Structures are given as C-alpha cells and as structure tokens.
Amino acid sequence: MRPTSFPRVLALVLISIALLCLGALLGSSGIVWSTDTAIVFDIRLPRSAGAWLAGALLGLAGAIAQGVFRNPLADPYLLGSASGALMGVALVLGFSHAISDSGLALIGLNSGAFIGALLGVVAALILAGGYRSSLRLLLSGVVISVILGAGNALFTFVRPDLYQRFQAFMLGNTSLLDWHGVYLMLLVWVACIAIVLLLSAALNALSLGESTAKTLGLPIDQMRLGLIAVLALATGAAVAQTGLIAFIGLAAPHLVRRFASGSQRAHLIMSSLAGGILLLASDLLARTILAPLELPVGIVTAVLGGSYLLLLLRRQTLGVNP
Amino acid sequence: MSPIELRNVSLSRNYNVVLQNIDITIPAGEWTSIVGPNGAGKSTLVQALAGLVPYEGSIQIGGVELRLIAIKARAQQIAWLEQATATLDSLDFGLRVYDIAMLGRLPHQNWLSIPSEEDCGIVEHAMRQTNVWDLRERFFNQLSGGERQRVLLARLFATQAAILLMDEPIANLDPPHQADWLQWQSALSTQGKTSITVLHEVQLALQADNLILLGFGGIHYQGKSNDPLTHQALIDLFDGRIELAKLGDRWVSLAR
Numbered sequence: 001m002r003p004t005s006f007p008r009v010l011a012l013v014l015i016s017i018a019l020l021c022l023g024a025l026l027g028s029s030g031i032v033w034s035t036d037t038a039i040v041f042d043i044r045l046p047r048s049a050g051a052w053l054a055g056a057l058l059g060l061a062g063a064i065a066q067g068v069f070r071n072p073l074a075d076p077y078l079l080g081s082a083s084g085a086l087m088g089v090a091l092v093l094g095f096s097h098a099i100s101d102s103g104l105a106l107i108g109l110n111s112g113a114f115i116g117a118l119l120g121v122v123a124a125l126i127l128a129g130g131y132r133s134s135l136r137l138l139l140s141g142v143v144i145s146v147i148l149g150a151g152n153a154l155f156t157f158v159r160p161d162l163y164q165r166f167q168a169f170m171l172g173n174t175s176l177l178d179w180h181g182v183y184l185m186l187l188v189w190v191a192c193i194a195i196v197l198l199l200s201a202a203l204n205a206l207s208l209g210e211s212t213a214k215t216l217g218l219p220i221d222q223m224r225l226g227l228i229a230v231l232a233l234a235t236g237a238a239v240a241q242t243g244l245i246a247f248i249g250l251a252a253p254h255l256v257r258r259f260a261s262g263s264q265r266a267h268l269i270m271s272s273l274a275g276g277i278l279l280l281a282s283d284l285l286a287r288t289i290l291a292p293l294e295l296p297v298g299i300v301t302a303v304l305g306g307s308y309l310l311l312l313l314r315r316q317t318l319g320v321n322p
Numbered sequence: 323m324s325p326i327e328l329r330n331v332s333l334s335r336n337y338n339v340v341l342q343n344i345d346i347t348i349p350a351g352e353w354t355s356i357v358g359p360n361g362a363g364k365s366t367l368v369q370a371l372a373g374l375v376p377y378e379g380s381i382q383i384g385g386v387e388l389r390l391i392a393i394k395a396r397a398q399q400i401a402w403l404e405q406a407t408a409t410l411d412s413l414d415f416g417l418r419v420y421d422i423a424m425l426g427r428l429p430h431q432n433w434l435s436i437p438s439e440e441d442c443g444i445v446e447h448a449m450r451q452t453n454v455w456d457l458r459e460r461f462f463n464q465l466s467g468g469e470r471q472r473v474l475l476a477r478l479f480a481t482q483a484a485i486l487l488m489d490e491p492i493a494n495l496d497p498p499h500q501a502d503w504l505q506w507q508s509a510l511s512t513q514g515k516t517s518i519t520v521l522h523e524v525q526l527a528l529q530a531d532n533l534i535l536l537g538f539g540g541i542h543y544q545g546k547s548n549d550p551l552t553h554q555a556l557i558d559l560f561d562g563r564i565e566l567a568k569l570g571d572r573w574v575s576l577a578r
Contacts, residue, residue, distance in 0.1 A: 201435040205428060207417050208477070212404050215372050217397025217429035263421065 005266040008259045012273035016052060019280045023048025026284060042179075050177030050241060051283040051297070052276040053185035055248050057238040059275015060192055062249025063268045064231045067203035068224055071138060075250040076235040079137070079228075080144030084120020085239035087148045088112035089169055090155045093162050106180050113240030117232040120144055125228075169243035172298020174283050181241045188237040189272075192230050196268050199223045199230075203264040245298050247305020248275050254312060324384025325350045326371065326485070326516070331379035333366050340366045343379070344541050346534060351514045353507055355527035355547070358536030358559065364520045365405060367536070368487045371518065372402035383485070397429035401483035405490050405520075406471055419465070419473050420458040423449050426480030448479040451506065453499075467494040475506070486510065486517040492526065504529060524556070524564060524575035535559045548573070 024044045058076060065074035076082050092112035127140035152170070156163050168176065202223035205213035213220045238245070252275035253267065260267035279297070282304060286295040326348040333341045340363035348354050356364045369375040373388060373396055381388040383399070391399070426448070427441040437445075449455040452472040457465065462473060471494040478486060492500050504526070510517050511531070521527040528547050535542040535555055543555035553566050553573070564575045 198433060201428065201431075201433075204417070204421070204425060204435070208422070208425060208474075209404060211369070211374055212402065214374060214393075215397055215400070215402045216425065217394040219393065 005260065005263060005270075009266070009269060009273065012256075012270060012277065015277055016273060016280070019277060019284070020045075020048050020052060023051070023280060023284060026287065046179045046182050047174055047177045048280060048283070050182045050185060051174045052280040053182060053189055054174070054238040054242040054245065055252070055279025056189055056272045056276035057185060057192065057234040058245060058248040058279065059252035060189075060196065060268060060272035061231050061234040061238070062251075062275065063253040063271035064196065064227050064234075065249065066253050067206070067264060067268070068227050068231070069137060070206065072254070073250070074138065075247075076231065076238075077145065077244075077246070077249065079141040079231070080120035080124045080148060081117040081141075081232050081235040082120075082239055082244055083145045083148035083152065084123070085113040085117040085236045086152055086169060086244055087120070088114070088116020088236070089240060089243075090152055090166060091116075093166060094155065094159055106184065110184060110237065110240040114233060114236035117236035117239065118229070120148060121228055121232045168296070169239075170298075171296040172243045172245035172301065173296045174242055174279075174286075175294060177241060185237050185241055188233060192234045193269070193272065195226065195230050197265060199227050200265040200268055202227065203268075207264075243298065245279065246302040247309065248279050248301055251305050251308050252278055254308075326518075327380075327382045329380045329382070331370070331377050331381060333363065333370050333375055333377050335363075335366050335375065339539075341536070342539055346541065346544060348516065348518060348534075349532060350516050351511070352531040353511055353517045353519070353529075354532040354534060355530035356518065356520045356534045356536060357522075357524060357527045357556065358542070359538070362536040362538055364536055365489050368402070368489050368518060368520055371485075372400055372487050374402070394429060397483075398481070399483055400485045400487065401426070401478050401481040403474060403478045403486075403488040403491055406467065406474075406494050417462050418458070419454060419460050419462055420445070420449070422462050422473050423454070423458075423476045423480055426477040429481060429483075444482060445476075445480050448476040449473075451479060451509075452476040453502065468496055468499060471495055472499065475503075479506075484515060486515055488517065488519045490520055490522065492521070492523065500526070525573070528566075528573045528575065 024040050026044070061076040061081075062074075065076060065079065066072055068074075089109055089112055092108045124137060124141040124144045127143060128136040156166055159166075202213070202218055202220055205216045205218055205220065206224075208216075210220070235249075253271040255278075256270035256274045257267060260270055279301065282300045283297045286297040286300045289295060289300075326346075328344060328346040331341070331344050331346075332339060356367060358364050366375055370377045371381065371388070373391075373393070377389075383391070388396075423445045424437055424441065427437060427445060428435060431437065431441065446455065449458060452475045454469065454472045454476055457469060457473070462470065465473065471491070475491060478488070492503050495503060507517060507529070519527070519530065527533060530547050532544070533547045533552050533556065534544045535552075537559060542559045543552060545552040545555070556575075557564060557566065563578060565578050566573050566575050568574075
C-alpha cells in the first residue's frame with residue numbers, strides 16, 4: 001500500500017463512523033436522541049453496525065471476485081455463491097421446526113448459508129472444469145444461479161407457510177439484525193480481511209496474466225483457491241444475516257478503484273469499507289424515504305446500484321479512467 | 323555461471339507433440355536466439371524453460387533438474403517475458419506503470435510483499451534503462467503497445483534473474499527502441515546474464531552469440547551466429563527464401 005492510500009482509508013473509516021452515529025440516532029420520526037437507551041443500543045445500533053458489516057463483507061467479496069476472475073463485472077452473485085447461500089438458508093428454514101432458540105437458529109442459518117455458498121462455488125468450478133478459464137467460470141456461475149434460483153422458487157411453492165420469512169431473505173432485509181449476528185459478521189470480517197491481506201500479492205501478480213504470474217514465485221493456484229474460499233465465506237455470512245442484497249459487491253469496488261492507485265491490497269480494503277458505507281447509507285434511506293414505513297433495503301440497493309451500473313456501462317468506464 | 327542442458331527432451335501442447343527428443347546446450351552468460359518458422363515450437367521451448375510447460379526428459383540448469391527447483395528459487399533465477407499479443411487483453415485493471423515494474427521484485431519479497439529500499443532502487447534503475455521512468459505514474463492500460471513492451475521489459479530486468487527468457491521482445495518496438503534493445507542485450511551480456519530470445523527478425527537474431535534453429539518436430543541446427551555453417555543452415559531452414567549479406571561487420575538478411 002502506498003502512503004497516499006492511508007488518508008483515503010482513514011476518510012472511509014470516518015465516514016463509516018459518522019453514518020453509524022447517524023444510524024443510531026435516526027428514528028422513525030427523524031433525528032431524535034431517544035431517552036430509551038434500549039432502542040438505541042438494542043435495536044438501532046446493532047442494525048446499523050450489522051448493515052455496515054454485511055456491506056463490508058459484500059464489498060470485499062466483490063473486490064476479490066473482480067480481482068481473481070480479471071473481470072470488472074464479476075460480483076459475489078456470480079459464481080453461484082449468493083444463490084447457493086440462499087438455498088442453504090431455505091433448507092435450514094425448511095428443516096428447523098424444532099429449532100426456535102435464537103442462538104441455535106442463528107448458527108444454523110449461518111452454517112447453511114456458508115455451506116450453500118461454498119457448494120455453489122464448487123458446483124460452478126466443477127461445471128467450468130476448473131478455475132483456469134474466467135469466462136467459463138462466469139458462465140457456469142450464471143447457470144448455477146439460475147438452477148438454484150429455480151430451487152428456491154420451488155421451496156417457496158411447497159412451503160407456503162415459510163413464504164413470508166423466506167421473502168425477507170429474497171428481498172434483502174436489515175430490520176432483523178441483532179447483536180449475535182453483528183458479532184458473528186465482525187468475526188468473519190476480521191478473519192477475511194486478515195487472510196486477504198496475505199493473499200493479495202497473487203492478485204497483483206495475476207494482472208500480468210496467468211502465465212507470467214506463475215513465473216513470479218508464488219503458488220498462484222493455491223492462493224486463488226484460498227481467495228475463492230474467502231469469497232464464499234464473506235458472501236455466506238452476509239446472506240445469512242441480511243438476505244440477497246444486490247449490487248453492493250459490484251458497485252463498491254468500482255467506486256474506489258481510482259482511489260486505490262492500482263494497489264490491490266489498498267483496493268480490497270477500500271472496497272470493503274465502501275461496501276459498508278453503501279449498504280448502511282442505503283439502509284438509512286430505506287428507513288426514511290417512506291417513514292414511518294420501512295422499505296426492504298434490497299430494493300433500495302437494487303434501484304441505486306442498477307442505475308449506477310447503467311451509468312457505468314454508458315460511460316464505458318469499466319476499466320480505469322482517472 | 324552454469325549452462326542450460328536439455329537432454330532427450332520432448333514437449334507437447336494440448337496433447338500434440340511439438341518437439342521430440344531434442345538435445346540443446348545453451349551456454350551461460352551469452353545471448354542465444356531461437357529462430358524458426360511459425361508453429362515450430364519456439365514459444366513452447368521457452369515456456370518449458372520457464373517452468374510453464376511440463377517436459378519429458380531432462381532439463382538441467384547448473385546440474386540441477388529444472389522440475390525439482392522450488393518455484394520461489396526458480397522465479398529468482400529465471401525470468402520470462404510473455405509474447406506481447408498474449409498480455410494485452412488480460413490487462414484491464416488499473417495498475418500503474420511503477421507497480422507493474424515492481425512486480426518483477428515479487429520473487430525476492432516476503433509473504434507480505436512490501437517493497438524494500440533496495441527493491442525501489444532496482445526498479446528505478448530498470449525503468450530508467452528501458453526509458454519508462456517518466457511514465458511511472460501513468461496507468462498501464464493507457465499506454466501504447468511499444469510503451470507497454472518497454473514497461474514489461476523493465477519488469478523483466480527488475481527480477482535481476484540470471485536467466486532471461488524473452489518471447490518476441492521487440493515485436494512492438496519502433497526502430498530507435500529496437501536499437502536500444504540491442505544495447506540492453508549487450509549490457510546483459512557484460513553483466514553475465516544468460517539471455518534466450520525468440521525472434522522473427524532474422525537480422526536481429528543474427529546479432530546474438532548463438533542461434534538455435536527449430537524446424538518442425540526438432541532441432542534443425544545450433545551453432546555460433548557468425549559461423550558460415552549456421553548461415554547455410556538458416557537459409558535451408560527457410561527453404562532458401564532468405565539470403566544473408568554482410569554489411570559492415572554484421573550480417574543482414576533479406577527476403578527473396
């Protein structure tokens with residue numbers, strides 16, 4: 001990371017903190033310091049922190065996907081990881097009549113989402129015949145997503161009683177976040193960042209093409225598999241808490257690319273911070289646009305992110321134009 | 323300083339045998355050029371030396387079998403420059419010129435790959451050598467083909483490897499920079515580097531110390547580049563479609 005990256009990372013951290021404070025203060029009737037500390041500390045703060053963390057996980061996963069597959073349009077939802085995670089959530093919901101305890105249910109949902117995300121990626125890898133061809137991998141990821149999406153639709157069809165609960169996951173929802181989920185995501189986020197910092201040299205090397213990367217003395221194949229595992233872990237943790245949230249993983253890496261000065265390590269960290277800011281800001285919007293009514297945050301990110309993607313495509317700045 | 327010895331080596335690509343049972347000795351500290359028609363296996367041979375293509379038989383560098391060298395040690399010892407056409411499309415991400423050149427130091431860095439003072443000095447020197455130091459803050463994907471090639475050459479030189487493999491290193495360079503490249507080659511030779519190049523420009527290949535002529539399926543000839551026998555073999559390799567003439571103290575080739 002270059003010295004110029006530090007003030008930029010710091011700026012992103014400060015924006016995150018400011019948004020977190022705003023999230024804790026912002027109620028359904030505007031910015032009020034609620035005298036009831038329970039509302040601030042047990043509802044608003046975990047929700048804001050959770051939204052930030054889920055966004056940070058998605059932003060990191062997006063930056064990894066774009067770096068590993070050398071494709072500016074790659075995001076966690078390609079590779080079948082997000083739909084795999086949702087499938088895992090669906091299966092856990094379907095078989096968990098007995099589990100009503102919140103702690104156990106949380107672990108169950110998270111494990112389901114993680115295993116689902118990992119299986120989605122592995123299925124995409126097998127279908128693509130390995131991870132060597134980026135194009136085939138992206139295409140098989142799309143195929144897996146379509147198939148798993150059909151499975152998820154089938155699930156809501158055969159279990160209409162769970163339709164409402166499952167719908168929250170399909171739309172992306174931050175209103176159910178509690179401290180358990182926040183701690184879990186924090187743990188996963190710290191672990192993912194640490195692993196990614198160690199493996200980011202592989203992404204730098206890959207920018208010279210696969211063959212040259214292999215002559216630079218790094219175990220490129222193993223490092224790339226490690227990065228894909230981190231991608232699945234981050235996506236699974238985010239999906240288990242908040243459901244399918246679109247475009248954060250795609251938009252965050254693009255927004256910060258020009259600030260990262262070409263350093264992959266700085267880009268990964270900035271993408272993660274930017275993802276957190278994007279999702280938390282979207283959540284604040286979702287809470288205020290139609291207040292006191294609340295929109296599912298997934299709808300807000302889909303509209304904002306979709307418009308942003310459209311803008312990107314029209315301006316054709318998917319590479320880098322400073 | 324140790325020569326590269328290939329004994330009974332066979333190379334295949336996509337299950338097709340490209341080169342079969344070849345024996346080559348590449349002298350250390352000299353410039354060797356590989357010449358041959360399209361599809362003769364020149365790039366495959368160089369990639370095998372870089373450890374990118376599996377081989378049958380034995381390739382020894384200073385008496386050590388190539389496939390037994392650890393990848394990090396191999397990367398410090400052998401550097402490879404990819405054919406230019408292959409790298410252009412895959413580079414759609416915003417790395418700056420300086421960061422590209424710094425990648426040449428990757429084999430020498432620890433697991434966090436944070437550049438040391440020494441790395442920075444070596445990279446600056448390599449970039450000044452190939453005349454790209456003034457481009458260092460530019461984005462790589464915004465450069466012209468020739469500028470990119472010079473950046474990639476700086477990346478190659480920054481490895482400070484003893485063996486430099488270059489696959490068509492001058493395909494994108496304009497005539498003045500081709501002349502520069504010839505100077506860099508002689509500088510490499512005085513530093514005692516072993517450089518192995520694949521060249522289509524026969525008159526530039528003739529400036530090398532040694533020539534390896536590849537025909538289909540095997541070695542056509544190998545010898546010193548100023549040897550009349552090598553010249554005759556070169557004319558035969560291209561079915562008499564070229565002729566060689568002496569201009570001053572060096573040989574040039576002309577299509578006929």
